[in-house]
Every structure is written in structure tokens, then in C-alpha cells.
Amino acid sequence: QITLKExxxxxxxPTQTLTLTCTFSGFSLSTSGVGVGWIRQPPGKALExxxxxxxxxxxxxxxxxxxxxxxxxxxxxxxxxxxMTNMDPVDTATYYCAHSLQWLSPPxxxxxxxxxxxxx
Amino acid sequence: QxxxxxxxxxxxxxxxxVTISCTGTSSDVGGYNYVSWYQQHPGKAPKLMxxxxxxxxxxxxxxxxxxxxxxxxxxxISGLQAEDEADYYCCSYAGSYTFAVFGGGTKLTVx
Numbered sequence: 001q002i003t004l005k006e007x008x009x010x011x012x013x014p015t016q017t018l019t020l021t022c023t024f025s026g027f028s029l030s031t032s033g034v035g036v037g038w039i040r041q042p043p044g045k046a047l048e049x050x051x052x053x054x055x056x057x058x059x060x061x062x063x064x065x066x067x068x069x070x071x072x073x074x075x076x077x078x079x080x081x082x083x084m085t086n087m088d089p090v091d092t093a094t095y096y097c098a099h100s101l102q103w104l105s106p107p108x109x110x111x112x113x114x115x116x117x118x119x120x
Numbered sequence: 121q122x123x124x125x126x127x128x129x130x131x132x133x134x135x136x137x138v139t140i141s142c143t144g145t146s147s148d149v150g151g152y153n154y155v156s157w158y159q160q161h162p163g164k165a166p167k168l169m170x171x172x173x174x175x176x177x178x179x180x181x182x183x184x185x186x187x188x189x190x191x192x193x194x195x196x197i198s199g200l201q202a203e204d205e206a207d208y209y210c211c212s213y214a215g216s217y218t219f220a221v222f223g224g225g226t227k228l229t230v231x
Contacts, residue, residue, distance in 0.1 A: 039166075039222075047158070047166065047209050049220040060219040096165060104213055106156035108177065110165040 002026035004036075004097050004111035011117050012087050018116060022080040022097030029055055029075050033102035036080040038071065040093040041113075048093075052100065053080060089118045123221035124149065124210055131229040137198040140226045142210030143191060148221055150191035154213035157186055157195045160225075161206045169208075170195060197228070205230040 008020035020038070027034060037052035051071040052060045061069050070083045080097060094115045098107030125143040132138040142149065142157075149155055155173045158166035168177050170186035173193065183199045193212070197204055210223040 046225045047211075047222040049211070049222060052219065060216075063218055104154050106154070106168060106171050106211055107166075108168045108171075110167075113165055 002099055002109040004099060004109060006095060006097050006111045006114040008095075008114060008116065010115060011119065013120050014088055014118060016087050018082075018084045018087050018091070020082045020084075020095055020097075020114065020116075022082070022111060024078050024080070024097075024099065027099060029053075029073050029078070029080070031055055033105075035100040035103075035105075036073070037098050037100060037107055038080075038082045038095060039098060039107065039110075040091075040095045042090075042093040045093075050095075051082060054103065087118045092116065092118045123214070123218075124212060124223035126208075126210060126223040126226045128224070129227045129229065131231055132197075132200045133231045134200050134202065136200050137196060138200060138228065140195045140197075140208050140210075140228070142193040142195070142212075142223045144193075144212055144214075144221070145191055148212040148214040148218070149188065149193050149210075151215070152213045153188070155186065155188060155193040156211045157184075157193075158209045158211065159204075159206045160209065166209060200230050202230050204228060 004024040035054040038050040053071045068085045094113040096113045097111045099109040157170040160166045173188045174186040214221045
């Protein structure tokens with residue numbers, strides 16, 4: 001059974017750096033083809049793809065946010081970490097992490113999401 | 121503004137069929153057979169309903185089907201049921217640089 005869960009601060013101040021952790025079970029990020037990604041959704045708005053890391057440490061980022069994002073993995077801890085620098089109120093959103101079975105497979109298992117509010 | 125264009129809302133009566141469109145470009149929807157569709161109920165995480173344009177994950181009813189023509193993908197839901205009322209999002213692979221893009225979402229109302 002694949003499960004994922006996001007954790008991190010619920011409130012950050014503008015200009016601060018956000019660090020979110022995705023802790024998962026039921027699969028290994030050392031398995032060929034597997035990936036874990038991040039997607040966000042501002043309140044009442046659409047989904048936005050952010051970043052993805054594959055088993056072989058291949059990393060992909062949204063071009064519009066690439067300069068602010070870093071995705072890393074800790075295979076031994078079954079965790080993926082996303083950092084986003086220079087947070088702004090427009091970054092207020094629910095942040096989801098999700099599993100992808102193989103290269104170019106869409107996210108199939110999602111975490112419950114974590115709401116991050118950016119406010120002073 | 122989302123990269124893929126979806127109608128903001130669609131509606132249908134129980135038992136009817138509805139189709140939701142997702143229009144992109146030759147750089148995403150039209151260029152690859154990697155279109156997926158998600159269903160999202162209020163306050164819940166998205167659920168994968170269709171992948172690779174027309175494939176259904178295990179457990180998804182065959183009332184849900186996907187197709188693509190040119191730069192437009194479509195999700196058809198037949199035999200509408202009350203529990204189908206939700207937001208639906210399309211997603212497409214968009215090449216090695218952009219990688220993935222979502223649509224703006226469509227609210228399905230079951231009348």
C-alpha cells in the first residue's frame with residue numbers, strides 16, 4: 001500500500017524559505033523508474049506542477065519557478081524534500097507530493113496535502 | 121493562466137454523458153500521448169482517472185474514457201452519477217524542459 005504525507009510549516013513570512021518534506025511508504029525511490037513530485041494548488045484555483053525527482057536523481061522543475069526550487073531525496077529515510085526560496089503571498093497554496101510509477105507516468109498516488117500560508 | 125485550456129464548467133443529468141475538453145499545443149497535448157485526467161472532490165487530493173490519453177487505472181469505472189485529436193484531449197463520462205460531481209483537471213507531458221502542465225480545471229455539476 002503506497003502512502004505519502006507532506007509535512008512542514010503552515011505559516012511562513014514573505015522572503016523566507018519554505019522547506020517541505022514528503023515521507024512515503026509502500027515503495028522505494030531506489031526502484032528503477034520511480035519518481036516523487038510536488039504539485040500545488042492555491043485556494044480555489046488550479047493545480048500547478050512544481051518539481052519531480054526520479055530514482056536515479058534526475059530532477060525536473062517548472063521553468064517559471066526553477067530559480068526558487070530545489071528537490072532532493074533521502075532514499076534511506078523514504079523522504080523527498082522541496083525547498084522554495086523567497087516566499088510571497090501568491091505562493092499560499094496546498095502543497096501535494098505524489099508518486100509516479102515510471103518515467104513520464106503521471107502522479108498516481110497523492111498525499112493529503114499541506115496548506116502553507118505566506119503572510120507577515 | 122494555465123497552460124492547458126478547459127471549460128470552467130459543464131453539467132449533465134444523471135444517466136447522461138458529458139465531455140470535458142482540454143486544449144493545448146503541439147508542444148504538449150498534440151506532441152505526446154501522455155495526457156492524464158484527475159478528479160478532485162472538495163477538500164480532497166486529486167485522483168488519477170485516465171493516463172496515457174485513454175488508459176484507466178485499476179478501479180476506475182469504465183464510464184470514464186479519454187481520447188485525443190490533434191491538440192485537444194477529451195474526457196467523457198457516461199452514465200453520470202451524483203458522485204461524479206467534482207472538479208476535473210487534465211495534465212500533459214510538455215517536453216524535457218517544461219515537463220508537465222495542468223489545465224485550469226472544470227467543475228462538473230450533476231443536475
